[in-house]
Amino acid sequence: MVxxxxxxxxxxxAVMAVLWPLSRHCARAAQQADPDTHFYREQIAEIERDRERGVLLPSEAEAAKAEAGRRLLRATGMTAADASAAVGEPALRRRRAASTLALSVIPIIALAVYGAYGSPHLLTHPQEQQAQVPGDKMDLMAAVSQIEAHLAQNPQDGRGWEVVAPVYIRMGRIDDAVKAYGSAVRYLGPSADRLANYGEVMVLAKDGLVSSEAQKVFEQAVQLDKTSPKARYYLAVAAEQDGQIEKAKQAYGELLSSSPEGAPWVNVVRQRLASLGDEPPVAEQGDAPQIGAADIARMVSGLAERLETQGGSPEEWARLIRSYAVLGQRDKAVAAAQLARQALAQNDAGLKTIDAMARELKLTDAGP
Structure with missing residues (x-):
């Protein structure tokens, strides 16, 4: 409302700024219509000066002043009449038209410009509601900034690194989360849960690929706790990505049989087994629909078809190779690496990217 x-x-x-000059026009015209009025006023002043100097007798001066006064009055009357005549009916109509235009067009233009470039919707909600959502984010950012400042001064505070690592994951700062979990392991010492979390964020940083470095972390976690479900799950995923399907099935089955009923990872393990053709997935009622293995396979197939027919960047070829590895289709990953080398034969930097991906995925039979 304000x-x-x-x-x-x-x-x-704005309207008054336009109308005020129009209303003052007549007065200015009356004052400036005849310059003779200034002459008669100067003549009266000159007569008064002559009387003071003794050039004119008082009676002569009074008579002269009276005559000049009469001429001044006559000239002033003629000026007003002339001004009134000058500002006649046509001029009056023009002033009225200008006034009407100002009263109607200026508000319309102002509203149109405000509607186009203004923000009338900003005050439709209370300020408390407007600040509520960004306020939570600002609180989180402020807390992270404080922790980071503390860790900059105390880099050996392993507990601080362990606290901020999951916050980094929530914020999408996966690389920072990897560094934070690594520092937590370094300064607090290895534990099964800590190593499992460290390995998991390493997998996230590789878009779902269990690298050889992450696999070593999970193996160390299992050595500390043979029942660690997260470490055992990712070791099974690593076996699947390496093409060791039977080993992956056995690892998934053992994890499923030793898991308590209703454990949060049970459905995920069943889906992985289903993708290997071992047993159909069982989803809890009320779960949101998820993308199945068939959908992922179709997307990967579309990417492969486009790259084979139209070509692509080294990063796209690397993504295709990684996708095949994540799906456990090792033979297709090797074939994709070979096709990528043929397509990028004139691109030295691209060949280095493909070679690095093959080494990371341990595709030894896909060498140049």
Whole structure:
């Protein structure tokens, strides 16, 4: 409501700025219509100066002043008449038209410009509601900044690194989360849970690929706790990606049989087994629909078809190779690496990218 009052006052001020000069035009015209009035006033002043100097007798001076006064009055009357005549009916109509135009067009233009470039919707909600959502984010950012400042001064505070690592994951800062979990393991010492979390974020950083470095971390976690479900799950995924399907099935089955009923990872393990053709997935009622293995396979197939027919960048070829490895299709990953080398034969940097991906995925039979 306040914004509209302000707009109304601004519009009224703009209209008055246009109408005020029009209303003063007649007065200025009356004052400037005949320059003789200035001459007669100067003549009267000159007569008064002559009387003071004794050039004119007092009676002569009074007579001269009276005559000059009569001429001044006559000239002033003629000026007003002339001004009134000059500002006749046509001029009056023009002033009225200008006034009407100012009263109608200026508010319309003001509203149109405000609607196009203004923000009338900003005050439709209370300020508390507007600040509620960004306020939570600001609190999180402030907390992270404080922790980071503390860790910059105390880099050996392993507990601080372990606290901020999951926050980095929530914020999408996966690389920072990897460094944070690594520092937590370094300064707090290895434990099964800590190593499992460290390995998991390494997998996230590789878009779902269990690298050889991450696999070593999970193996160390299992050595500390043979029942660690997260470490055992990712070791099974690593076996699947390496093409060791039977080993992966056995690892998934053992994890499923030793898991308590209703464990959060049970459905995921069943889906992985189903993708290997071992047993159909069992999903809890009310779960949101998820993308199945068939859908992922179709997307990967589409990418492969486009790259084979149209070509692509080294990063796209690397993504295809990694996708085949994640799906456990090792033979297709090797074939994709070979096709990528043929397509990028003139691109030295691209060949280095493909070679690095093959080494990371341990595709030894896909060498150049």
């Amino acid at each position: 914004i509209w009052i302000i707009l109304l006052l601004m519009t009224a001020a």
